[in-house]
Amino acid sequence: MPNQFTFVRDILDLGGDSFWGFVAAIAVWAAPITGFVSLIGLVAVWLERKISAHIQCRLGPMEVGPHGLLQTLADGIKLLGKEDLVPDKADRVLFALAPMIVFAATYVSFAVLPFSQDGVIVDLNIGIFFIAAVGSLEAIGVVMAGWSSNNKWSLFGAIRAATQVVSYEVPLGLTLLAGVVCAGTMSLNEMTMAQEGWIWSWFIFRNPFMWAVFLIYFTASLAECQRAPFDLPEAESELVSGFHTEYSGMRFAVFFLAEYGKMYVVSALGVVMFFGGWYSGIPMLDNIGGLPGNLIGAGIMVTKSMILVCVQMWIRWTLPRIRLDQVMDICLKYLLPLALGLLMLVALWQGILPGEKRFGIVMIVAMIFAFLKMRTMVRNVMSKSSQQIELPVFKV
Amino acid sequence: MSEVNQMQASKQGDVASEEMLLNMGPQHPSTHGVFRVVIKTDGEIVTDAESHIGYLHRCFEKICENVNYTMATPYTDRLDYLMAMGNNLGYAMSVERLMDVEIPERASYIRVIVTELSRIASHLLAIGTYGMDIGAITPFLYCFRDREKVLTILETICGQRLNYNYVRIGGVAYDMDDAMLKMCGEFCKYFMPRVMEYNDLLTYNGIFIQRTANVGILTAEQAIDFGCTGPVLRGSGIKRDLRKDAPYSLYDRFDFEVPVGAGEAGTVGDCFDRYMVRMREMIESVKIVEQALSQIEAGPFKTDKIKAKPKPSKGDAYTAVENARGELGFYLISDGSDTAFRLKCRSPAFSNVSVLHEMCRGAMVADVVAIIGSLDIVMGEIDR
Numbered sequence: 001m002p003n004q005f006t007f008v009r010d011i012l013d014l015g016g017d018s019f020w021g022f023v024a025a026i027a028v029w030a031a032p033i034t035g036f037v038s039l040i041g042l043v044a045v046w047l048e049r050k051i052s053a054h055i056q057c058r059l060g061p062m063e064v065g066p067h068g069l070l071q072t073l074a075d076g077i078k079l080l081g082k083e084d085l086v087p088d089k090a091d092r093v094l095f096a097l098a099p100m101i102v103f104a105a106t107y108v109s110f111a112v113l114p115f116s117q118d119g120v121i122v123d124l125n126i127g128i129f130f131i132a133a134v135g136s137l138e139a140i141g142v143v144m145a146g147w148s149s150n151n152k153w154s155l156f157g158a159i160r161a162a163t164q165v166v167s168y169e170v171p172l173g174l175t176l177l178a179g180v181v182c183a184g185t186m187s188l189n190e191m192t193m194a195q196e197g198w199i200w201s202w203f204i205f206r207n208p209f210m211w212a213v214f215l216i217y218f219t220a221s222l223a224e225c226q227r228a229p230f231d232l233p234e235a236e237s238e239l240v241s242g243f244h245t246e247y248s249g250m251r252f253a254v255f256f257l258a259e260y261g262k263m264y265v266v267s268a269l270g271v272v273m274f275f276g277g278w279y280s281g282i283p284m285l286d287n288i289g290g291l292p293g294n295l296i297g298a299g300i301m302v303t304k305s306m307i308l309v310c311v312q313m314w315i316r317w318t319l320p321r322i323r324l325d326q327v328m329d330i331c332l333k334y335l336l337p338l339a340l341g342l343l344m345l346v347a348l349w350q351g352i353l354p355g356e357k358r359f360g361i362v363m364i365v366a367m368i369f370a371f372l373k374m375r376t377m378v379r380n381v382m383s384k385s386s387q388q389i390e391l392p393v394f395k396v
Numbered sequence: 397m398s399e400v401n402q403m404q405a406s407k408q409g410d411v412a413s414e415e416m417l418l419n420m421g422p423q424h425p426s427t428h429g430v431f432r433v434v435i436k437t438d439g440e441i442v443t444d445a446e447s448h449i450g451y452l453h454r455c456f457e458k459i460c461e462n463v464n465y466t467m468a469t470p471y472t473d474r475l476d477y478l479m480a481m482g483n484n485l486g487y488a489m490s491v492e493r494l495m496d497v498e499i500p501e502r503a504s505y506i507r508v509i510v511t512e513l514s515r516i517a518s519h520l521l522a523i524g525t526y527g528m529d530i531g532a533i534t535p536f537l538y539c540f541r542d543r544e545k546v547l548t549i550l551e552t553i554c555g556q557r558l559n560y561n562y563v564r565i566g567g568v569a570y571d572m573d574d575a576m577l578k579m580c581g582e583f584c585k586y587f588m589p590r591v592m593e594y595n596d597l598l599t600y601n602g603i604f605i606q607r608t609a610n611v612g613i614l615t616a617e618q619a620i621d622f623g624c625t626g627p628v629l630r631g632s633g634i635k636r637d638l639r640k641d642a643p644y645s646l647y648d649r650f651d652f653e654v655p656v657g658a659g660e661a662g663t664v665g666d667c668f669d670r671y672m673v674r675m676r677e678m679i680e681s682v683k684i685v686e687q688a689l690s691q692i693e694a695g696p697f698k699t700d701k702i703k704a705k706p707k708p709s710k711g712d713a714y715t716a717v718e719n720a721r722g723e724l725g726f727y728l729i730s731d732g733s734d735t736a737f738r739l740k741c742r743s744p745a746f747s748n749v750s751v752l753h754e755m756c757r758g759a760m761v762a763d764v765v766a767i768i769g770s771l772d773i774v775m776g777e778i779d780r
Contacts (some may be wrong), residue, residue, distance in 0.1 A: 017595045056537035152418055155762065156440075228531060229603055237529045238765050321531025323762045324440055328585040 029121050033110045037261050043306070044260040045072040048313050054319045055136025063078045069109035073346065079242070082249035087150060090246065094148035099254040101141030101300045107260040113268050114189050116278045116297030117289075119365050128176050129187035131269060134167070135224065138262065139165040142233065145255075149246035157242025160324060161226060161233035167331045168223040168230075174339035177348045182207055188269075192277030199281030205276040208309050210362060214274045218308075223327070225259065228316035234320055246284035267308035275304055291381035400540060415443065418761070423449050426529045426765045429775030433752065435764060442764055445756035447749060450675055452779035464708045465491050465565060468736070472746075475560035475724075476777040478521055481514035481550075482719040484563035488727035489644060491565045494713040495706060496589050502695040503567035504646045506520040510550065511717075512681040514586070517546040518720035519674045519681075520774040526671060527598050530607050530768035535598040541720070542693065543591055549551040549579050554730045565706055567698025585684045591679060599675065608671060609662030612755040612767035615667065622754070623747040626722025627677065628771055631670035638718040650687045654678040667770035705734045721745045721772060743777045 045060070048070060053060025061068025086095055112127040114120040124130050138161050146158020181192040182203045195202050204210045223230040234242030244255045272276060278297030279286050288296060322330070353359070419641040421432035430451035436444040456475065460468040465762030473480040485507055492499060547557045553576050554562035554569060562569050598604055614624070619632040629636055639647040639655040653675035657669025708730045716725035722744025731737040748771050755767050 029411055052533075052551055056534050058537065106726075143519070152416065156418075160440075231531070232762075235531065238532060238762050240425060317534050319532065320527065320601060320607060322603055322762060323607060324758065393728075 026047060029111070033121070034093070034106065034211060037107060040117050040264045041257040041260045042072045042076070044263065044309055045075075045256070045308060046323040047306075048260075048316075051313045055314070064087055076253060076278070079249055079253040084250070085246075087260060089150040089248050090147035093146045093310045095246075096251075098141050098145035098148060099251045099258070100224040100355065101144065102138050102256045103141075103258040103261070105134055105137035106258045107143060109253065109265045112188060113265065114277060115191060115301050117189075117193075119278075119294050120189055121300050121353070125190045126186045128180060128186050128191070128269070128273075131265065132176060133261070135153070135265070136165065138170055140257070145244040149243070151169045151246050152240075154243050154245045154385045157235075157245070159235045160239075161243060164223055164226070164230060164232060164327055167328060168220045168335075171216055171331060171335040172220040174336075175213050175220065176269075176273070178210065178213045178339075178343050179203065180236050181343070181347045181350055182210065188272050188277075192272050192279065195276040196279060196286065197207060197283055197357060198360075199276070199389060200278075200364055201357040202274065202281065202360065204362040205360035205367075206357055207346055207349050208351060208359065210274060211344050211363070211367070213342050213346060214270065216335055216342070217270060217273070218311075219330075219345045221270065222312060223331070225262045225266060225312070227263065227312050229319040230327060231316070231321060232327060236245065237321075263309050263312055264305055267312070268305040270308055271301065271304040277301060277352065285326060343395040372375075397647045401505060406412075407654045420764065422448075426525075428773055430755075431749075431768075431773065431775055431778075433764065433768070434471065434754075435756070437759070437761060442712055442719040442756050442759050442761060442763075445647040445753045445764065447752050449778050450763075451750070452775045456780040457739050457741060461736055464734040465736065466704060468739070469564060470559065470561045472726075473561055474776055475741065475780060476518075476719060476721060476745065476774045478774055479511075479514045479518040479565060480560050481563060482717055482724060483679070484560065484658065484725045485511055485645070486715060486717040486719070488563050488565045489717065490713050490715040490728050491706065492702075492706070493715055494708040494711060494728050494730055495702065496700050497566065497699055497725075499567050499699050500696045501600075501646075501691060503697050503699070505692040506572050506697060507563055507570050507687050508646055508686055509555065509577075509692075509710075510560075512579065512685045512688070513546050513549060513583075515681045515720045516678050517543045519678050520546070520722070521745050522600070522674055523594065523671065526769040526772075527604070527778065530602070530604055532598055534602065535594060535617070536589075538594065538597060542563075542587060544588070545583055547578070549583060552576055552579060566702035567696070577689055577692065580685060583687050584689075585645055587602065587682055590680070591675065594675070599672070605661045605668060606768070607762075608664050608666065608668040609765060611662075611763050612667045612759065612770060613663050614665040614711060614751060616754055618751060619665070622734045622751040624722070624751055625747065626719065626745045627670050627673040628722065628751075630749045631655050631673045632665035633659075633669075638716055638723055642716070644715065644717060646688075647684075649691065650684045652683050655680065657758045661772065667766050670770045679749075707732070707734045721774065721777070722748060722779075741780060743780060745771075745773045745777045749778055 021077070049068070049071070052059045054059075061071035064071040064074050086092055109131045111121045112124045112130050116124075142161040142165075143158045146154040146156075151245065176276045179191065181187055185194070186189055194388075195206075200206065204214055222228075226233045232242075233239075236242075239245070244252060247255060276300040280296070280300050286293075287295065397515060416437050418437050419432065420435055421427040422430040427433065432448040432451070434446045434602075435442050450586075454474070456471055459471055463471075469484060469487060470578065473485040475483045487647070506564065520543040524536040524543070527535040527539075550562075552559050553572055554560045556562070576665055578681050580749040600758070614628065614632050616632045616634050619629045619634065624632070635654050635656050640654050653676075655673050657664055657666075658671060660672060661668040673705040710730055710732045712727065712729045714725060714727040716723050718724075723742065724744055725742035726734050727738075727740040727742070729738040752767065752771065756764050759767065
């Protein structure tokens with residue numbers, strides 16, 4: 001397949017080992033990523049507002065642009081024009097550095113995220129490892145923000161964030177390992193290519209244990225992003241605003257952007273590991289190749305990731321917040337042992353039936369059946385509950 | 397932490413931790429108004445809590461001693477602004493007892509209807525904001541959607557949405573016509589299935605139960621010792637409701653239950669029980685409104701024995717009504733003039749909030765929010 005993006009690689013090589021060549025390469029790549037992250041932020045914030053509004057029988061933003069599409073842009077401009085406030089007793093250096101570190105941790109992950117077959121900036125052979133490592137940098141930024149604000153609520157938020165992020169890294173890492181076991185590589189590109197073919201060759205279907213691994217991955221990634229029900233670090237009803245209580249204006253916007261960027265990163269990683277990355281699941285469509293093929297691939301990849309982002313939002317507006325001790329309970333008592341056990345099972349299956357794709361068909365049928373069964377069960381419960389007026393006495 | 401504690405800690409091989417004073421409020425998202433709690437924390441665990449009130453003090457009692465009886469009614473609206481009908485009712489009944497007048501039956505029925513509707517609105521807000529304190533934002537908007545319907549009905553009846561000044565001395569301000577009564581009936585029909593919706597959204601949610609069950613346990617003895625009333629007392633398993641125990645107005649004519657906490661999800665008297673009592677009380681309120689609507693007959697809506705400036709003879713009177721937050725009492729002393737010599741208001745939320753520090757000890761910081769929410773305080777009434 002001819003590489004359509006060689007011209008950029010040429011620029012990369014242009015400078016050779018010289019310093020200015022390096023700088024030029026960074027500049028060339030940084031511009032599109034910055035644009036993409038901002039765009040993701042804009043769309044995701046708009047989606048969050050709309051999804052939350054429709055869940056809550058509201059309309060959400062309607063005034064700026066069609067269906068309020070430009071509301072986020074207007075808010076961004078407002079934030080840009082705000083005064084740059086630093087609390088009097090704050091540690092000014094750390095205070096200024098914290099949002100940058102948090103944003104950088106998310107931003108750098110985009111360097112290894114594949115969008116399509118050739119649409120990856122650096123096809124790192126340790127891509128997954130890189131994302132996990134860089135992602136945990138965020139905790140440092142959050143702790144810095146909480147500490148430097150000189151505010152007790154911020155400090156509480158920061159400590160909570162550190163506790164949570166560090167703990168959930170372990171089950172998250174184990175689920176990543178399960179993906180690595182399936183693909184036999186740490187490179188995100190090669191991992192996706194291992195799922196080429198019909199829809200049942202995606203890892204979530206191909207391996208009978210990967211769906212459970214995905215659930216653990218998704219839970220842990222919610223905690224990593226500090227999204228509800230794990231939004232303790234910024235629990236607005238408890239800690240005012242958590243670690244970013246004292247932040248306003250553009251610094252706050254950067255935190256905000258980092259949060260949504262991170263949501264996209266974990267979702268994209270989930271798509272690559274479980275849902276076949278840029279593959280549509282129909283070989284004819286995936287074999288187009290060239291620039292159109294790459295564009296279609298990128299579209300599929302971004303769509304799949306955004307669907308997962310929407311699920312994260314859906315969960316946020318449905319569930320209450322968990323308490324800190326319960327968060328740790330879930331991680332250490334349930335997710336960690338489960339992830340360990342599943343890793344073994346996944347490895348076992350992979351050892352016995354390597355490259356066996358047809359089992360995915362069985363899994364898809366089973367999943368559809370389970371879904372329909374669940375739907376009828378929920379419907380039955382709902383129709384019963386809407387008829388009965390008296391509150392039933394219930395035992396837990 | 398004292399030196400002794402530090403020594404003990406180092407003996408056990410623990411890291412000696414310092415206590416942190418955390419100032420929660422007066423401006424904090426979940427103190428429900430300008431309420432301040434100073435929390436002593438050891439990490440996330442609360443070792444002690446101290447509540448500070450008085451940020452909303454407006455000399456209610458003193459004002460009422462300076463204006464005549466009729467003019468004092470609007471001030472009672474501002475006590476528990478989420479259930480102003482109940483405040484109006486308590487005050488009006490107190491003056492009526494002082495003057496020893498009977499009010500027409502239709503007026504009493506209207507009073508019952510608007511008070512119970514008001515109670516539903518108040519409990520809806522309590523439940524909705526409680527969900528929000530726990531972190532579930534969506535049920536809050538569902539509760540407000542239905543609270544809006546109650547407020548619309550009350551607005552149609554008396555032109556106001558919060559501070560009604562509707563229940564007056566000697567009756568009510570305006571009559572309710574048939575269209576208004578029909579609105580109330582339609583609301584009752586609409587509302588009953590909605591309760592199940594809140595249950596699906598919030599009550600049966602596993603995380604919600606985990607966050608509220610066995611949290612902030614208030615034993616029956618403690619509740620009595622601190623003078624708690626209303627859902628806080630009933631949540632602790634004590635069946636006391638003035639509407640049943642000392643029926644005022646026409647409450648002896650209606651058939652309704654008094655729900656009490658039974659420790660369904662955890663221990664008797666935990667946050668979940670208090671929440672559940674409110675949930676069930678809304679259903680009972682709907683039952684009362686439906687019965688009142690079927691019984692109400694035409695007639696005068698106020699007595700003509702009371703003039704615009706009532707002048708009761710010397711004496712004193714105390715009446716208490718069951719408000720959404722508990723027992724709201726008004727004690728009036730008259731010196732024979734058109735102004736009260738003394739008015740003492742027994743506010744339920746004040747007694748309820750006094751138990752806060754007992755419940756907070758040993759809880760986590762997140763629990764403090766859950767406990768404050770489950771007490772359902774209204775600062776307008778605590779500070780008066």
